[in-house]
Amino acid sequence: MIKDAYDQTISSFTVRIERQDGPGSPSYWETFDVTYESDMNVISVLQRIAAMSETATGEKTTPVAWSCGCLEEVCGSCTMVINGKVRQSCSALVDNLLDGTDQELVLQPMSKFPVVRDLVVDRQRIFRSLQRVEAWVPVDTYYDMGPGPKVSRAQQEINYPLSECMSCGCCMEACPQYTKVEVVRADGESDADYDKRVNEAYDTQFIGPQAISQAMLFNSHPTGAQIAEERLELLSGPGGVQVCGNAQNCVTVCPKEIPLTTSIARAGRAVTVHKFKKWFGKS
Amino acid sequence: MSKPRVVIVGGGLAGLSCTMKLCELGVDVDLISLVPVKRSHSVCAQGGINSCNDQTRQIGDTEWKHFDDTVYGGDFLNHQPPVKEMADWAPKVIDLMDRLGVTFNRTQEGFLDRRRFGGTLYKRTAFAGATTGQQLLYGLDEQVRRWESQGKVTKYEHWDFLGPILDENRVCRGAIAQNLRTMEIRSFPADVVVVGSGGPGLVYGRSTMSVMCTGSAASRCFQAGAKYGNGEFIQVHPTAIPGADKLRLMSESARGEGGRVWVPRKPQDSRDPKSIPEDERYYFLESRYPEYGNLVPRDIATREIFDICVNEGLSVEADRLCVYLDLTHIPKPELDRKLGGILDIYQKFQGVDPRDVPMKIFPAVHYSMGGLWTDYERTQAGGLRVASPRNHQTNIENLYAIGECDYHYHGANRLGANSLLSCIFTGLFVAPGIQQKLSGMTKLSSEYATVHKAAQDEHQNRHDSLLKRDGGNENPYLLHQELGQVMTRSATVVRRNDQLAEAYETICDLHERSKNCSLSDTGNWTNQNVVFTKGVMDMFPLAKTIVKGALQRDECRGAHYKPDFQFPPLQATTDQERHREAELWCDRFEENNKKWLKSTIAEFDGEHPQITYEDVDVSIEPPRPRLYGLVGAEVIEQVWNDRRAKRSADVAENQAAAT
Numbered sequence: 001m002i003k004d005a006y007d008q009t010i011s012s013f014t015v016r017i018e019r020q021d022g023p024g025s026p027s028y029w030e031t032f033d034v035t036y037e038s039d040m041n042v043i044s045v046l047q048r049i050a051a052m053s054e055t056a057t058g059e060k061t062t063p064v065a066w067s068c069g070c071l072e073e074v075c076g077s078c079t080m081v082i083n084g085k086v087r088q089s090c091s092a093l094v095d096n097l098l099d100g101t102d103q104e105l106v107l108q109p110m111s112k113f114p115v116v117r118d119l120v121v122d123r124q125r126i127f128r129s130l131q132r133v134e135a136w137v138p139v140d141t142y143y144d145m146g147p148g149p150k151v152s153r154a155q156q157e158i159n160y161p162l163s164e165c166m167s168c169g170c171c172m173e174a175c176p177q178y179t180k181v182e183v184v185r186a187d188g189e190s191d192a193d194y195d196k197r198v199n200e201a202y203d204t205q206f207i208g209p210q211a212i213s214q215a216m217l218f219n220s221h222p223t224g225a226q227i228a229e230e231r232l233e234l235l236s237g238p239g240g241v242q243v244c245g246n247a248q249n250c251v252t253v254c255p256k257e258i259p260l261t262t263s264i265a266r267a268g269r270a271v272t273v274h275k276f277k278k279w280f281g282k283s
Numbered sequence: 284m285s286k287p288r289v290v291i292v293g294g295g296l297a298g299l300s301c302t303m304k305l306c307e308l309g310v311d312v313d314l315i316s317l318v319p320v321k322r323s324h325s326v327c328a329q330g331g332i333n334s335c336n337d338q339t340r341q342i343g344d345t346e347w348k349h350f351d352d353t354v355y356g357g358d359f360l361n362h363q364p365p366v367k368e369m370a371d372w373a374p375k376v377i378d379l380m381d382r383l384g385v386t387f388n389r390t391q392e393g394f395l396d397r398r399r400f401g402g403t404l405y406k407r408t409a410f411a412g413a414t415t416g417q418q419l420l421y422g423l424d425e426q427v428r429r430w431e432s433q434g435k436v437t438k439y440e441h442w443d444f445l446g447p448i449l450d451e452n453r454v455c456r457g458a459i460a461q462n463l464r465t466m467e468i469r470s471f472p473a474d475v476v477v478v479g480s481g482g483p484g485l486v487y488g489r490s491t492m493s494v495m496c497t498g499s500a501a502s503r504c505f506q507a508g509a510k511y512g513n514g515e516f517i518q519v520h521p522t523a524i525p526g527a528d529k530l531r532l533m534s535e536s537a538r539g540e541g542g543r544v545w546v547p548r549k550p551q552d553s554r555d556p557k558s559i560p561e562d563e564r565y566y567f568l569e570s571r572y573p574e575y576g577n578l579v580p581r582d583i584a585t586r587e588i589f590d591i592c593v594n595e596g597l598s599v600e601a602d603r604l605c606v607y608l609d610l611t612h613i614p615k616p617e618l619d620r621k622l623g624g625i626l627d628i629y630q631k632f633q634g635v636d637p638r639d640v641p642m643k644i645f646p647a648v649h650y651s652m653g654g655l656w657t658d659y660e661r662t663q664a665g666g667l668r669v670a671s672p673r674n675h676q677t678n679i680e681n682l683y684a685i686g687e688c689d690y691h692y693h694g695a696n697r698l699g700a701n702s703l704l705s706c707i708f709t710g711l712f713v714a715p716g717i718q719q720k721l722s723g724m725t726k727l728s729s730e731y732a733t734v735h736k737a738a739q740d741e742h743q744n745r746h747d748s749l750l751k752r753d754g755g756n757e758n759p760y761l762l763h764q765e766l767g768q769v770m771t772r773s774a775t776v777v778r779r780n781d782q783l784a785e786a787y788e789t790i791c792d793l794h795e796r797s798k799n800c801s802l803s804d805t806g807n808w809t810n811q812n813v814v815f816t817k818g819v820m821d822m823f824p825l826a827k828t829i830v831k832g833a834l835q836r837d838e839c840r841g842a843h844y845k846p847d848f849q850f851p852p853l854q855a856t857t858d859q860e861r862h863r864e865a866e867l868w869c870d871r872f873e874e875n876n877k878k879w880l881k882s883t884i885a886e887f888d889g890e891h892p893q894i895t896y897e898d899v900d901v902s903i904e905p906p907r908p909r910l911y912g913l914v915g916a917e918v919i920e921q922v923w924n925d926r927r928a929k930r931s932a933d934v935a936e937n938q939a940a941a942t
Contacts, residue, residue: 022808044528051760053803062804065811070493071529072628074417075322091631116464117809131432136425137384142307148381153389160386167321221384
């Protein structure tokens with residue numbers, strides 16, 4: 001059980017949610033009363049709200065839309081801004097959130113991605129950025145060719161944490177240089193035309209910490225490194241690593257504690273070397 | 284003539300590996316997924332992936348032994364040729380994932396590290412920390428993104444598969460799906476549709492599965508006429524952390540790395556667990572199964588934990604059932620390197636560091652061994668014929684099923700670290716067969732425009748009428764909770780016919796009530812309410828199949844445990860008497876197999892599943908009693924081995940006489 005500021009055991013608590021009916025619609029706030037249960041997280045709060053679909057003042061409303069998946073902080077789906085902080089909502093435990101001075105939960109969608117509805121945002125840009133940096137190992141074939149190149153334990157221990165990145169978007173939300181790009185669909189525009197326009201808009205903007213870190217991950221794999229210069233060329237272009245303003249917010253908010261600033265520093269140095277090589281005609 | 288296309292439903296390990304292999308073979312793919320494929324449920328797999336390997340091979344392991352462990356672990360309900368093929372491929376699958384850059388743990392010398400998992404005595408399991416599923420999924424996701432950038436794959440993420448499109452001959456000609464944002468319903472013409480949609484954990488309300496694991500895709504195929512096999516075989520994982528929204532998995536790898544399960548000998552001993560002396564702890568798995576210890580197969584570990592809490596009253600807590608899973612004796616750096624991911628999960632959700640304090644865990648619904656019935660083509664040698672279009676095709680022509688949502692490989696109980704293998708293996712293996720299938724087609728799906736249009740209209744009407752429906756007062760979220768409760772109560776660890784019969788009635792009632800669900804959102808933009816309601820309605824056919832299958836199967840096999848039909852343990856105290864009892868036990872075992880060593884096959888008649896039984900191909904290794912060295916059951920094993928030896932001797936003699 002949790003207690004309020006007067007040490008009274010509370011039976012319910014308030015949840016304020018910033019809602020939006022669709023892209024381009026104005027946002028508005030709704031308040032809900034949720035009955036307290038032990039071991040609640042923000043997901044179970046949203047599940048209760050969906051089931052009752054009634055505001056604190058007793059008015060019927062639509063269920064709040066949100067994204068979630070694994071509920072154990074490995075899929076990256078349920079990112080939102082909770083009491084002002086970007087994080088995964090599955091691991092946001094009510095007992096911890098209501099501990100201290102906050103007596104209510106405030107849930108908002110991420111601000112750096114276009115809102116689809118309520119707490120659901122469109123994070124396609126994250127996956128597009130992985131395509132831009134060619135975040136893959138360019139193997140010849142999927143036929144059996146024996147084992148991969150030998151990797152030392154030390155190298156594995158550097159790579160594994162980078163590979164835990166679940167593309168949740170926290171680092172981008174917290175980054176001052178990462179700004180929202182929202183492309184409005186024209187009437188009657190085909191999927192292909194719209195996607196093309198969206199990608200063009202994304203491709204000139206800052207690629208963000210996760211993609212830089214993934215580029216470094218693949219550049220340190222023996223086969224992945226075969227296209228290392230292509231990745232560095234991309235990272236030295238518009239929206240590349242030089243956009244980073246070194247605020248270091250990314251590493252602070254990363255739920256997986258990935259050393260993003262280390263990756264960015266590595267990328268910065270590698271890009272410098274890459275540029276020198278280009279000037280001297282070696283690349 | 285336009286180019287053939289394949290639609291793949293589901294972007295987990297099975298769907299992605301199939302996609303990338305088809306792309307390599309030159310086939311274009313439309314990939315439909317509820318979530319961005321990188322967020323598929325495969326990310327939740329923790330412990331690892333099995334194969335016979337260089338180290339185990341040198342102490343006597345072979346692909347055959349991996350096969351044998353798998354069918355013994357599955358209580359011989361697995362068709363054996365697919366299992367044999369999978370075990371033979373396993374080393375190659377891991378080599379491929381290694382080449383794709385998966386960050387597997389390494390030994391000091393740089394080789395893949397391995398650990399032991401349940402149901403085997405060999406260290407077969409390759410792993411990447413305790414997030415192996417995530418790492419494998421990312422490896423495949425990256426490859427599919429590579430093909431996407433070349434235009435070979437078109438991803439339809441945030442789309443809900445509504446069903447296969449069948450022509451007048453009930454041949455599959457495509458898929459219907461709905462965009463979860465715009466709510467657009469669209470038909471996707473396809474010459475082959477492959478469903479790799481995972482398990483139906485949400486039928487149980489809370490489980491270790493992700494929220495999108497509703498089973499709806501498989502259910503929609505089932506309702507369209509696809510057969511469903513072995514539905515009642517649901518794996519309950521022994522070690523999970525109970526939670527309000529989800530039961531979070533605590534990987535078997537915790538035991539693989541030396542974790543020990545115990546309870547205080549004194550019921551609800553309230554002392555700090557670390558202060559309880561060794562002789563006042565009951566390591567019940569180690570003491571009952573000295574050979575396998577904490578790594579008995581999951582169904583056995585689950586039943587023992589259940590038994591110790593429910594029947595022996597030794598739960599650690601009085602008001603909540605749980606036992607200790609203890610890692611505190613293992614050095615912290617080793618724990619961090621090999622199990623960091625899951626220990627962080629425990630710490631984040633329970634607020635306690637399992638490196639310092641034993642974890643409190645209890646079993647939870649985890650995996651479906653059953654799934655859509657699929658065909659295969661067997662070779663003389665006992666494996667599968669490579670590139671046969673029959674491999675993994677359902678009974679609906681051109682509709683395939685792979686991964687957790689098919690019924691192969693795991694029989695009555697799945698061994699840990701075999702699911703990642705079966706998912707990737709099926710995805711890769713099925714691709715050349717599909718290519719063969721496509722190359723033999725004379726008329727492509729693009730010529731079935733009227734069929735596609737009709738299917739799209741039908742689904743659109745159904746959707747519109749659901750939105751318009753008024754007067755109903757059933758709440759889909761509460762119906763889902765009720766369904767979860769009745770399923771968890773009746774069809775998990777211990778099953779009783781009276782409870783199952785009652786549960787079936789309740790589910791029928793809930794199914795009827797679900798037809799009166801009222802929607803709290805009737806809009807046509809990102810309407811999660813209507814999508815959830817449809818998903819809940821599609822849970823009932825599967826729930827009925829699970830419960831009816833369990834009700835009819837009067838025996839104990841793997842995860843399906845009915846105490847009323849359990850063989851009693853040997854009672855006698857003299858050797859001679861025990862031997863006689865063991866003979867009777869083995870007679871009964873053979874008789875029971877004659878009756879029940881059969882796959883349950885369900886077909887849906889619109890209201891109820893109709894059940895028939897199919898013989899299991901056990902031609903490679905004959906079934907034997909599944910005892911795992913249980914203390915007190917040694918004589919059964921001995922009697923069985925004597926019988927088997929005598930039988931082989933008789934066969935040899937007959938052959939000699941014949942020649």
